Amino acid sequence: MLKTLLILFTFSFFANFSLAQDLKPLGKYFYTISYFGEKVFHPGVQISVNRSQYISKNINNQKNRLVIGFSISNYVYPKNHFGLRLTPNVSFLHANDKGFEYGLKSGAGFMRRFYHGKVFEVDDYGNVEQKYLAGQNAFTYEASIVLAKNWYTHKKKNIRLFLEFGGFKETNYNESSLFHPVVNIGISKYFNMKK
Numbered sequence: 001m002l003k004t005l006l007i008l009f010t011f012s013f014f015a016n017f018s019l020a021q022d023l024k025p026l027g028k029y030f031y032t033i034s035y036f037g038e039k040v041f042h043p044g045v046q047i048s049v050n051r052s053q054y055i056s057k058n059i060n061n062q063k064n065r066l067v068i069g070f071s072i073s074n075y076v077y078p079k080n081h082f083g084l085r086l087t088p089n090v091s092f093l094h095a096n097d098k099g100f101e102y103g104l105k106s107g108a109g110f111m112r113r114f115y116h117g118k119v120f121e122v123d124d125y126g127n128v129e130q131k132y133l134a135g136q137n138a139f140t141y142e143a144s145i146v147l148a149k150n151w152y153t154h155k156k157k158n159i160r161l162f163l164e165f166g167g168f169k170e171t172n173y174n175e176s177s178l179f180h181p182v183v184n185i186g187i188s189k190y191f192n193m194k195k
Contacts (some may be wrong), residue, residue: 028051028052028190028192029049029050029051029052029190029191029192030049030050030052030160030188030189030190030191031047031048031049031050031188031189031191032046032047032048032050032071032160032162032186032187032188032189033045033046033047033186033187034046034162034184034185034186034187035183035184035185035186036073036074036075036182036184037075037182037183037184037185038075038077038083038180038181038182039180039181039182040181040182040183042075042076042077042078043075043076044073044074044075044076044083045073045074046071046072046073046074046184046186047071047072047073048069048070048071048072048089049069049070050067050068050069050070050091050188051067051068051069052065052066052067053065053066053067053068063094063095063096063097064092064093064094064095065092065093065095066090066091066092066093067090067091067092067093068088068089068090069088069089069090069091070086070087070088070089071085071086071087071089071107072084072085072086073085073087078116079116079117080115080116081113081114081115081116081135082113082114082116083111083112083113083114084111084112084113084114085109085110085111085112085140085168086109086110086111087107087108087109087110087140087142087168088107088108088109089105089106089107089109089142090105090106090107091103091104091105091106091146092104093146093148095150099149099150099151100148100149100150101146101147101148101149101150101160101162102145102146102147102148103145103146104143104144104145104146105142105143105144105145105146105164105166106141106142106143106144107141107142108139108140108141108142109139109140109141109142110137110138110139110140111137111138111139111140111168111170112135112136112137112138113135113136113138114133114134114135115134115135118130119131119134136172136173137172138170138171138172138173139171139172140168140169140170140171141168141169142166142167142168142169142182143166143167143168144164144165144166144167144182144184145164145165145166146162146163146164147162147163147164148160148161148162148163148188149161149162158189158190159187159188159189159190160187160188160189160190161186161187161188162184162185162186162187162188163183163184163185164182164183164184164185165181165182165183165184166181166182167179167180167181167182168180168182
C-alpha cells in the first residue's frame with residue numbers, strides 16, 4: 001500500500017507541475033499541532049514546522065504547492081510501549097480558491113519505542129540487571145492522504161484545519177517490519193520569518 005501511495009505521489013507531483021505556470025517561492029511558514037492516533041485509538045501528539053516551498057497555478061486556475069516539514073510525534077500503546085518519532089517529510093498539496101486543499105504526504109525518519117514496565121537482562125553468568133529506558137530503535141517511512149481547509153483574513157492565510165490518514169512502516173521489528181495505521185487531526189498557524 002505504501003509503495004502504491006508513493007508512486008501516486010510522484011506521478012501527481014510531476015503531472016501537476018508540468019501544467020504549472022509562473023512557479024515561484026512562496027516563503028510561507030506554518031507550524032502544526034495535532035492529535036496523532038496510532039491505530040486511531042492509541043493517543044499521541046504531533047508537532048511540526050513546515051515551509052511552503054513553491055506555489056503555482058495550472059490551466060484550471062488551481063493552486064499547487066510543495067511543503068517541506070519536520071515533525072516530532074509520540075503515541076502511547078497502553079501496557080505495551082511509548083513511541084517517539086522524528087520525521088522529515090514532503091507534501092504536494094492542491095487547493096481551490098475557497099481554501100480547500102488535498103494532497104499526498106510522505107517521509108522517512110527515526111523511531112524509538114520505550115517499553116512499559118520493568119525490563120531485566122540476564123548475562124552469560126546468570127547475573128540479572130535492570131535496564132532503564134529499555135526499548136528498540138527503528139527506521140520508519142510514511143505515506144498519507146491530506147485533506148485541509150485554509151481560512152483567510154485580509155487576503156492572508158492565517159489558520160488551517162487538516163486531516164491526514166495513512167500510516168507508517170516500522171522496520172527492524174522482531175526481524176521483520178510492522179505497519180501502523182494513523183489518523184492525524186489538527187490545526188496549523190501561518191507565520192512569516194524575517195529575512
